């Protein structure tokens with residue numbers, strides 16, 4: 001027995017060494033943690049249970065039979081984050097560059113299947129040279145199996161990808177199908193084809209960082225949801241995100257202890273909206289003042305800043321927030337902001353997370369650039385997402401709610417449950433000046449008359465009462481009491497049940 005135990009320990013030691021001390025040191029030399037160190041930081045101390053530590057590849061080409069590292073370049077298993085179960089895979093770049101063989105993929109598939117069966121999130125830590133070149137189509141088949149599971153798991157369990165090294169070629173499509181992608185600045189990149197191929201095909205000279213680094217994907221492409229300074233910070237933030245999420249689509253999000261009075265009055269909100277309707281203010285101030293303990297987890301902070309998306313808690317319960325940001329492009333809806341918000345709304349709806357919408361929107365951005373790139377289709381995504389969402393929906397209009405954007409942004413007409421407006425709300429087809437220029441075109445040369453028309457339009461529509469008279473606004477509320485009103489509204493909706501007609505799936509404009 002003693003010999004067998006010694007052998008077990010020796011085998012485990014060897015497996016834990018991955019590609020050997022030299023390569024582990026090289027990994028550290030690049031400012032990166034090892035696959036196992038990452039898991040240790042991600043899950044609760046001592047909670048990780050590993051699977052398939054002794055799995056090896058079966059390739060016999062190119063002399064591969066001589067190097068069969070235990071574990072085959074990926075560490076898989078399950079652990080807990082603040083006591084709640086998650087499944088994890090962490091690619092080990094020190095073993096054949098973390099490249100994906102058939103068995104490597106099989107290990108990932110095994111934990112994905114268990115996550116689906118047992119209803120827990122999957123967190124994938126990606127650090128890989130892509131398909132194991134020596135294995136050819138076996139490796140590609142392995143990727144295909146992972147992709148299919150990403151698709152089946154979508155909307156069933158949350159899937160989170162953390163990119164902590166190279167992620168290139170078709171390999172990017174597994175993270176792309178997960179719910180959230182996080183990157184590490186200066187040490188991770190994602191692209192379909194690398195800089196060398198780009199140069200050959202298009203003659204463009206570009207660095208890996210410019211082509212697919214964290215900055216590119218959080219600011220330009222919106223492929224990634226956030227970027228962090230280093231591995232440690234990224235993993236801590238994943239833990240923080242998981243705390244907001246339900247474990248699967250049949251569970252409610254977790255209820256956390258809260259130390260903040262739900263009826264907390266914020267007198268400063270009464271003066272948040274400036275007197276001049278064209279002066280911007282920071283919508284984030286409102287979000288922070290509504291949230292339990294001012295805790296806000298923002299998603300895609302660096303992209304389409306004219307709309308804000310992220311998670312807060314109210315009375316300890318997760319709420320997804322979508323808010324126009326008057327500080328950026330006056331909070332206008334455009335292609336990028338519509339896509340960003342639509343995806344977020346759909347995530348919330350898939351995972352039973354109620355949605356709070358804070359509105360100050362002057363409409364959709366006009367212009368050829370937007371029209372040629374399909375603002376109609378992209379704007380419709382947000383409209384569609386709100387209309388199909390059956391989770392509790394509470395809306396507060398702080399200032400402008402103009403035109404199509406009024407309808408799109410979780411209006412009463414799209415089955416929103418509570419629609420509040422501040423007294424400063426203006427609900428109209430468009431701003432008074434624009435409206436006057438159209439309906440009183442004949443008087444445009446007469447400045448005095450035009451001013452009268454503008455004032456008349458403002459009197460009629462630059463307020464929430466016309467909509468309130470029709471029941472499109474449920475209540476005009478004091479800004480200072482917004483947290484209380486919104487918390488009570490969500491509390492009253494905890495047992496909400498709303499059905500969709502039977503369908504195989506919808507056909508959201510993509």
Ligand code: HXC
Pocket residue numbers: 095096097098099100128129130131132133134140143144166168169170171
């Ligand atoms: C087998 C690989 C490998 C791969 C790296 N290695 N990538 N082995 N298959 N795909 C091995 C290297 O031989 C080396 O082994 C070790 O990993 C570390 O690699 P280095 O090149 O020394 O590291 P570095 O200089 O940091 O460069 C990392 C890299 C580079 C940029 C990822 O290795 C690289 O370009 N690899 C190939 C990338 C690629 O083209 N992959 C296929 C993409 S297509 P030793 O023994 O020397 O330590 C794809 C399709 C997926 O993935 C399709 C899904 C449908």
